[in-house]
Amino acid sequence: MAGAIGSGRQTPAAPFAIELKGISKAFGPVQANKDISIQVAKGSIHGIIGENGAGKSTLMSILYGFYKADSGEILINGRPTSIPDSQSAIRAGIGMVFQHFKLVQNFTVLENIILGAEDGAMLAPSLSKARRVLDQLSREYELDVDPDALIEDLSVGHQQRVEILKALYRQAEILILDEPTGVLTPAEADHLFRILNGLKDQGKTVILITHKLREIMEITDTVSVMRRGQMTATVKTAETSPEQLAELMVGRKVLLQVEKQPANPGRTVLEVENLRVVDEHGVERLKGINLHIRAGEILGIAGVAGNGQSELLEVLGGIDHGTGTIRINGKELDLTGKHSDGQSRRADGIAHVPEDRQVLGLIMDFTAWENVAFGYHHAPEYQKNALLMDNAAIRADCEAKMATFDVRPPIPTLAAKNFSGGNQQKIVVAREIERNPDLLLVGQPTRGVDIGAIEFIHKQIVALRDAGKAVLLVSVELDEIMSLSDRIAVMFDGRIMGERDPATTNERELGLLMAGVAEGGAA
Amino acid sequence: MNSLPKWADVVLVPLISLILAALVSALVLLAIGQSPMQALTVMVKGALMSPQGWGYTLYYATSFIFTGLAVTVAYHAGLFNIGAEGQAQLGGLGVALCCLMLPWPHWSLALIGAMVAAAVFGAAWAAVPAYLQAKRGSHIVITTIMFNYIAAALMIWLLVDFLRPPTSMDPASARFPATVSLPHFHQLPFISDFFLRYTPDGQVRLNPAGEPMYQKVPANISFFLAILACVGTWVLLWHTRLGYMIRAFGKSEKAARYAGISAVKITIVTMLISGALAGLMAINNVMGQAERLLQNSAEGAGFIGIAVALMGRNHPVGVFLAAILFGFLYQGGAALGLETTIPIELRIVVQGLVILFTGALDQMVRMMLGFAFRARRA
Numbered sequence: 001m002a003g004a005i006g007s008g009r010q011t012p013a014a015p016f017a018i019e020l021k022g023i024s025k026a027f028g029p030v031q032a033n034k035d036i037s038i039q040v041a042k043g044s045i046h047g048i049i050g051e052n053g054a055g056k057s058t059l060m061s062i063l064y065g066f067y068k069a070d071s072g073e074i075l076i077n078g079r080p081t082s083i084p085d086s087q088s089a090i091r092a093g094i095g096m097v098f099q100h101f102k103l104v105q106n107f108t109v110l111e112n113i114i115l116g117a118e119d120g121a122m123l124a125p126s127l128s129k130a131r132r133v134l135d136q137l138s139r140e141y142e143l144d145v146d147p148d149a150l151i152e153d154l155s156v157g158h159q160q161r162v163e164i165l166k167a168l169y170r171q172a173e174i175l176i177l178d179e180p181t182g183v184l185t186p187a188e189a190d191h192l193f194r195i196l197n198g199l200k201d202q203g204k205t206v207i208l209i210t211h212k213l214r215e216i217m218e219i220t221d222t223v224s225v226m227r228r229g230q231m232t233a234t235v236k237t238a239e240t241s242p243e244q245l246a247e248l249m250v251g252r253k254v255l256l257q258v259e260k261q262p263a264n265p266g267r268t269v270l271e272v273e274n275l276r277v278v279d280e281h282g283v284e285r286l287k288g289i290n291l292h293i294r295a296g297e298i299l300g301i302a303g304v305a306g307n308g309q310s311e312l313l314e315v316l317g318g319i320d321h322g323t324g325t326i327r328i329n330g331k332e333l334d335l336t337g338k339h340s341d342g343q344s345r346r347a348d349g350i351a352h353v354p355e356d357r358q359v360l361g362l363i364m365d366f367t368a369w370e371n372v373a374f375g376y377h378h379a380p381e382y383q384k385n386a387l388l389m390d391n392a393a394i395r396a397d398c399e400a401k402m403a404t405f406d407v408r409p410p411i412p413t414l415a416a417k418n419f420s421g422g423n424q425q426k427i428v429v430a431r432e433i434e435r436n437p438d439l440l441l442v443g444q445p446t447r448g449v450d451i452g453a454i455e456f457i458h459k460q461i462v463a464l465r466d467a468g469k470a471v472l473l474v475s476v477e478l479d480e481i482m483s484l485s486d487r488i489a490v491m492f493d494g495r496i497m498g499e500r501d502p503a504t505t506n507e508r509e510l511g512l513l514m515a516g517v518a519e520g521g522a523a
Numbered sequence: 524m525n526s527l528p529k530w531a532d533v534v535l536v537p538l539i540s541l542i543l544a545a546l547v548s549a550l551v552l553l554a555i556g557q558s559p560m561q562a563l564t565v566m567v568k569g570a571l572m573s574p575q576g577w578g579y580t581l582y583y584a585t586s587f588i589f590t591g592l593a594v595t596v597a598y599h600a601g602l603f604n605i606g607a608e609g610q611a612q613l614g615g616l617g618v619a620l621c622c623l624m625l626p627w628p629h630w631s632l633a634l635i636g637a638m639v640a641a642a643v644f645g646a647a648w649a650a651v652p653a654y655l656q657a658k659r660g661s662h663i664v665i666t667t668i669m670f671n672y673i674a675a676a677l678m679i680w681l682l683v684d685f686l687r688p689p690t691s692m693d694p695a696s697a698r699f700p701a702t703v704s705l706p707h708f709h710q711l712p713f714i715s716d717f718f719l720r721y722t723p724d725g726q727v728r729l730n731p732a733g734e735p736m737y738q739k740v741p742a743n744i745s746f747f748l749a750i751l752a753c754v755g756t757w758v759l760l761w762h763t764r765l766g767y768m769i770r771a772f773g774k775s776e777k778a779a780r781y782a783g784i785s786a787v788k789i790t791i792v793t794m795l796i797s798g799a800l801a802g803l804m805a806i807n808n809v810m811g812q813a814e815r816l817l818q819n820s821a822e823g824a825g826f827i828g829i830a831v832a833l834m835g836r837n838h839p840v841g842v843f844l845a846a847i848l849f850g851f852l853y854q855g856g857a858a859l860g861l862e863t864t865i866p867i868e869l870r871i872v873v874q875g876l877v878i879l880f881t882g883a884l885d886q887m888v889r890m891m892l893g894f895a896f897r898a899r900r901a
Contacts, residue, residue, distance in 0.1 A: 317781065318783060319780050319781055341780075341783040341785065342780065342781055342782050342783025342784075343782075343783030344783070345783070346783065352781070354781055359775070359777050359778065360777055360778050360780075360781040361778070361781065362778065363770075363771050363774045363775055363778055364774070364775075365774050366770075366771070366774065370767070373767070374771065374778070374782050375781065375782035375783065377764055377767050377768065377771075377782070378764065383764070387763060388758070388762050388763060389762060389763060389764055389767060391761075391762065
């Protein structure tokens with residue numbers, strides 16, 4: 001390397017790690033990327049932010065050789081590079097960590113790391129080499145993972161580290177991460193950011209794709225904003241603000257804080273006493289939950305994913321069963337599942353926006369109008385007579401809901417899978433809220449939803465509260481819990497660790513409760 | 524995969540698959556020293572170019588429509604009913620018992636009774652696998668296959684030990700009384716004229732009593748029942764609450780649970796409907812054609828139903844068209860055996876290739892088309 005010094009390089013200044021010039025890519029009539037130019041300095045963390053469908057993923061897929069750009073040029077370290085496939089991307093020193101990990105679940109960490117990068121037909125030399133490299137990498141970057149653990153036994157955060165290790169093992173100098181924190185707890189996200197900073201200090205270049213403003217502000221050096229396939233701005237992070245970025249993303253001013261009047265709670269709608277749930281493996285997931293919600297109030301459940309929030313929603317929604325007592329408007333609900341299901345819960349005035357809209361809330365292959373009737377397919381207004389459903393009436397209702405909730409495109413015959421995440425969620429929220437339930441269960445209402453739609457969905461939830469309904473909000477986004485809730489309960493390990501007033505609490509206090517640390521010492 | 528326009532998916536993919544199957548069949552024919560063109564001509568002539576040919580083609584198609592619909596209904600609930608064969612045989616038992624045990628004054632009443640019996644027996648045979656799937660999680664593919672074998676054994680036992688007339692050597696039931704005989708195409712108003720027999724000089728052939736004589740064909744009024752069944756299946760799946768729940772459950776069991784759709788109920792009800800449709804096939808072959816219950820009465824139509832449903836994209840219209848195609852293959856294949864030296868087994872080869880290409884390999888065709896469409900757009 002020393003010989004390179006003074007050997008007559010053309011560019012006096014250090015070239016950019018990545019430079020894209022005029023990249024365009026169209027899919028049929030859809031222009032996914034329009035004349036995109038971007039420069040990423042070596043040894044920096046560069047954020048790319050934009051709403052769902054803004055073209056971020058397409059751009060990164062071009063960079064990783066999944067798509068070929070219609071026009072434009074890619075320069076890596078100042079040299080024009082053609083990237084026809086992912087192998088060439090890897091050779092050019094680009095590593096990619098996808099949103100959905102590409103790991104073999106029943107392989108060990110080591111086996112996954114050498115997969116596709118084996119040195120020969122026999123695995124033993126590759127494995128021992130990988131073990132050495134891994135050992136060194138994990139010491140260098142806080143990337144500690146047990147090399148012999150099976151992927152399926154690892155937490156999501158650790159699986160992500162394996163993905164990063166995979167890229168580093170292939171000697172990536174440029175690391176692209178696509179929505180890396182979507183699946184992480186706040187603590188895991190912090191750890192990831194420490195890793196990324198460590199990589200930066202070693203001179204590696206990191207590109208972070210996200211739609212979360214907070215992450216951009218926290219970790220990036222520069223940030224590029226994409227909107228509708230175009231790069232609308234590239235700014236130094238230090239010189240911008242979340243409000244400005246949001247406006248650049250959406251194209252109009254966005255309210256980042258939810259505007260709401262103080263709650264005006266009335267009679268008690270929901271009472272839960274000593275609720276317990278045991279899963280199919282015999283593990284107790286809810287260990288005696290007590291809570292109540294009054295009319296006109298939003299109770300937020302904060303907590304790291306997997307601490308029983310899903311089970312709580314599912315028992316209340318009639319999907320799961322448990323023991324204990326649940327009363328709604330004074331009426332005791334059946335928890336055994338023998339005399340109750342999703343239908344009887346709806347009849348009892350409970351509407352449910354499930355945590356995973358793609359798995360529970362929608363039938364992705366069904367059209368939008370079919371999904372509008374989903375769960376309410378017994379509703380009298382959807383029936384023509386005793387035998388036939390009134391498909392025309394459902395379609396008309398779908399059109400009306402799409403108009404009220406600004407679902408785009410407003411085409412009832414389009415399959416649910418062809419809507420963006422935000423619009424899918426609007427369909428679910430419209431369906432559940434328009435039933436005017438006494439109790440609305442909402443799980444992760446804005447997961448994978450773009451900023452414009454988040455604002456809208458939050459407004460709808462608050463409007464339902466102001467109409468005197470009870471709302472149970474479960475979210476792993478602490479911001480969302482803090483800004484929407486009238487009371488916050490924190491769940492940890494199937495228990496409620498404590499309740500806080502959002503006006504007087506702070507993230508640190510909630511974070512401690514989420515980690516299972518109760519006041520006055522460990523739980 | 525999603526980039527394929529709907530018309531290509533519905534029309535182009537089956538068409539290309541068929542052409543591929545035909546091409547490979549032609550190669551097979553060439554390999555055994557036969558002329559593919561001659562074979563095609565004979566098949567088309569034998570199955571489609573005469574009213575009599577259609578009288579057979581539509582007879583076979585009728586059976587395939589029922590079993591194809593049976594597979595289709597189950598498919599929409601995410602259940603793979605391989606047991607249409609056994610269910611159709613049990614349907615035949617229902618028809619036979621109904622026709623032999625009760626004194627029917629007229630075929631129309633017997634038809635209603637036999638339909639009920641066929642549907643109930645077919646449904647009952649599907650009920651056990653359905654229950655095992657719904658309550659015990661025993662996979663329906665395995666249990667329905669096993670029930671085909673049980674049905675075959677059961678039928679032999681019943682035919683030999685109970686239903687066989689005392690003097691008969693044949694493992695078959697007694698002939699049904701003439702009063703329950705269903706009208707065939709050559710006996711139906713409006714269409715019977717197509718089946719008139721002519722003397723060489725162009726005169727209608729008359730019997731000694733002076734009445735016109737007809738060419739007898741096996742196609743009978745069950746064909747119209749099959750069309751009704753297609754319409755009924757379409758209404759059921761896309762216009763009733765039950766159909767909505769069946770399709771929702773078939774697409775996502777988890778989401779169905781969220782919506783309060785009972786997995787147990789839908790699995791059992793769907794399989795009962797599926798089994799009933801398969802059982803109804805017996806109206807065509809047992810009551811309409813054989814007029815007695817034979818051993819192995821379904822003759823593989825239950826399995827053809829799987830191919831028909833696959834090729835028909837699990838839509839009643841597609842099932843109808845695919846059933847006619849397979850009817851053509853059956854009748855055309857028989858013509859091959861009669862009029863050429865091509866062995867009749869070749870019919871099975873051709874059917875196998877059609878099933879292979881339209882069923883198993885259509886994903887391949889779809890992929891290639893996908894590339895073609897994308898290349899055109901890029």
